[in-house]
Amino acid sequence: MHRLAWILVGLLGAAGWGAIALHRGETINAAWLVLAAVGTYLVAYRLYARFIASRVLALDDGRPTPAHRLANGRDFVATTKWVLFGHHFAAIAGAGPLVGPVLAAQFGYLPGTLWIVIGVILGGAVQDFVILAGSMRRDGKSLGQMARDEIGPVTGILAMIAILAIMVILLAVLALVVVRALEDSPWGVFTIACTIPIALVMGFWMKVWRPGRTGEATAFGVALLLVALVAGRHVAESATWGPLFTLDGETIAWAIIGYGFVASVIPVWMLLCPRDYLSTFLKIGTIGALAAGILLTLPTIHLPALTPFIDGTGPVFAGALFPFCFITIACGAISGFHALVASGTTPKMLDRETDARLIGYGGMLMESFVAMMALIAAAALDPGVYFAMNAPLPALGGSIETAITTIRGWGFTLEPGQMEALAASVGESTLLARTGGAPSLAVGMAQIFSGVFGGGLTALWYHFAIMFEALFILTTVDTGTRVGRFMFQELAGQVVKPMGRTSWYPATVVASAAIVAGWGWFLLQGVRDPMGGINALWPLFGISNQLLAAVALSVGTTLIIRRGARRHAWITLLPLAWLLVITTTASWQKVWHTDPRIGFLSRAAQLRDTLGTAGLDVATTERLIRNAQVNATLTALFLLVTWAVVLASARSWTRSETRDARSEDALVAVGRQATA
């Protein structure tokens, strides 16, 4: 009976793919995409994840997990597997899987769907699972520590530099998404601004007034947040308050930079921790609601399977389907960042070894499903609207009239007045060229929610979606700056001793300023970019995240070989090889491509040729040239560091003697004595 059910699941998944493959009409229903994805996830979980659990990692419930061996009632706490699944999912899901697929929709719905589903079952979920299990067997060690212990000290430092660099780019790009979503949007700015006093009240509640009562404080905070959301409309419509909250991109960027610095140097209980809770609950609630909305309304996909832009001429971001589809969608298919979380709090909470399969592999499948939902929400938009929102203004010709002719020239339709009506329905002044993915997703979500609850609340849903994305992106900015600060101090402490002292306030301030200056520089570069910034910076983020995945998979391969499963090492080598192909190609193209829309260096050369002659003044042009050169250098640096880690790992694979499962225990025991 059980087996029959699995065969049925497999058949349903196959039916989904069949419908997608045979589809030749104008539109397709989202149900087929959902069916294909979920069917494939379940079959992969049942067969491939089980193979990895039993044969490759040899998970064994007889072996006590760190949560039991090192139980301390604090971070090492055995947790039931479904609860831990939720915990882990809440930690890995963020803005990444929501934004990437929206941007990649410029190729049509098919490339994104295939990469999200195939990428996750063979790549992303395998990475998360192997790293989680490896960390669990090593008392919850972090990725950086494992790289150092298993491969070598130099590799450990290189991995740390790679992590720090990706963090800086990640924070800049995510902050840019927020800037693009909040520009000239008084409703959005007001709601997000309100999260600061709300967080402060929550902070004082749980630290000073009623110590430790985080639950009460959060319930109160969520209620206040919803009040702020509703009040935002009246603020935006008010003649006195509206203009006060109508800010341009650069002002918002500076506000985020200032906020990020302050939040990372004041005590965590004031802002960081309360916002962390707020965004977690909002995230779980919204993602649940989005899933319910999509399953209830089963929207029709209006975007074609493939657009002409697969050749690299697309306006949303430059570059052809290969390799840029695989770069643009990182989170959702494979995300190196997850390796940091999978070697963080989760391994310390696993109740039994075999739970790692549901939490590591299954948790990533769930994130992949979030990416599918984002893709569906974007692809359900009218393609004309999608491109009017996601193409930068210069690509659209500069105005709504030229946008209509440009989009018709691309083969899509956009009626006069359509964009204005849509903007009015969501309570915004304009939706033209709202790049960054967040506004498109918010419109898509608003349409889906309106489909469930009726159309009267479209504007509220739109702003709810914007608030939700901005809130958890800004939470990532806070926590990321703080984590970056600790890593910076650890690295700098190796050179200048006092910099490593995390309790020494001047060192804290200097390190925080360095991290904020790093991502702030890229953020401002993006905000001032005439093409909107997302265009140039999102691929840089994708590349850095995928390169981190390559580092994680190298460490994962080392762990597999170390535990004597050398003949099964292909499970991580396969995605590693693919990642190296796409990231090396993409980095190469970003640096050297002759098309100035893609290659940073030819962009710099083109700008230099037009210096003083084009519409831009000399100072701006020189700044853009410098930006392109820095981006090129950084891309090349990412690639070099990653290859160094991969090659160092590969050397350790050839020389390291294989050990059997028992000696992995011995290894762990020795490590524990050394650290004790």
Added chain:
Amino acid sequence: MRRLLARLATLLRRLSGMPDYAAYLAHCRTAHPDRPVLDERAFFEEYLARRYEGGPTRCC
């Protein structure tokens, strides 16, 4: 009903990574009843330091 609510509260705490003082007390009672325990305020402060002074707890 009370117990159900308490279990729901524990679930939400674990889900979001909030501190769980009750679990800590239970651990202290069974594992080392002879040692003194932290009060709720001290436990919370220790939790904050542990959670936000290590690696990332959140992803992109």
